[in-house]
Amino acid sequence: MSVQALGRKIGFGVALGGLLLVGSAISHAASEPAAIRQSSVSLIPVTVNPAPAAPASAEFPDATMSRNDQGDATILRLDGIITPGAERRFLDALHALPARRPVVVELSSPGGFTAAGYRMIDAVLAERRGGRAVATLVRDGDSCESMCVGLYLAGYPRYAAPRAEFMVHAPRMAENGRMTMRSTQTMVQRLVSLGVSPAWIQRVTAAGGFSGVRDYRETADRLTADGANIVTDLLR
Template sequence: MTVRTLVRWVGLGALLMAGAAGAAGTHGTIHGAPADGMAATAIPVAPPSAPEFPDAALARSEQGNATVLRVDGIITAGVEQRFAETLRGLPAGRPLVVELSSPGGFTSAGYKMIDAVLAERQSGRPIATRVRGGESCESMCVGLYLAGYPRYAAPSAEFMVHAPRMAENGRMTMRSTQAMVQRLVSLGASPVWIDRVKAAGGFSGAVDYREKADRLTADGANIVTDLIR
């Protein structure tokens, strides 16, 4: 079984079952998301907890009036620790853009990252999220993306949600699926769009439901709030 498949099992669905989450606090807005092509500084990688699940690359760059923190790969405990340390090291109130390209990751690590983003926003720091054209945000990554506001994406950026599954056995339950759906809504996803996903079998356990950012916007999903043109 591939790493990508296993990551999806422990992705967004499992994440949204773990602990309590609330909607984000004050909606700080970052005007003019930083452009591509700026130099980035890689943040040192902690030793991965398991070689089959390498840590995502984490890179920080300063672009205009904001810091950009890019997460590229699998969300692990090592990534969560470095992410939290970076947030703590930012000047108070400095706007942040969290740029994501990820197939998902581990429940505890991802949820701590969401908590950190929500707490920073509630304290007054503007935090946006962004997915570039041709890249994807899948499974648990969608929960992290929803923690920011505004939520930028190129029209061709792809998002994937699915029913929660356990990494050990691939099982899903109606209770865990409902918990996941409620959490998606609490983070901002439109209940009407959730119903469309259900109708398409996206929470049945048999389908990885994918949509491009432009389609999500047309569907009123409230996943993406601002398309990057």
């Protein structure tokens, strides 16, 4: 699908219902209109990534940011590691846009810093609550992993090429690789609050995807077939 076609598809819809996971009891109400939803509830950011403790460095270079205005929409592309530097450039680009101009956030990222990712997710959700249409997109040949999945989930609709790859896993610290049951449960709750299907979460859990020893990967077409509600619109 072309950028122009994506721009034409961006619009406004009804409110996105909050989804909560409490302990082991999971409830889910999914609906997927063609338009971008404007949230009337407080959506919770999500992190699913290793969290580097130090600022961006040669080991964790900033993702590149680019802006492409086409037709009725702006494409903001983030390519690389989510760092505080990438966060600043992303927020600057987002806030520099005319009020309510629709945005497509195009992602290709292995994840990155938790705090920076949280703030980027919060910014996207705030823009949607304020009336801006914000979609997300992962193209063929690109992947969205770890922290990137949370940022992808902040938009609506969520476009992806059929073979685009997504990865989730248990959150862990970059410096020592440690994870805790509490942090994993919190992460799962937040995934569900952003719309991920609890049934899919259960399948990933059963497959060891949140065990801390496996990175769980699926392509966009597989996620759609599995009813994950991560990708809402497959590109053809």
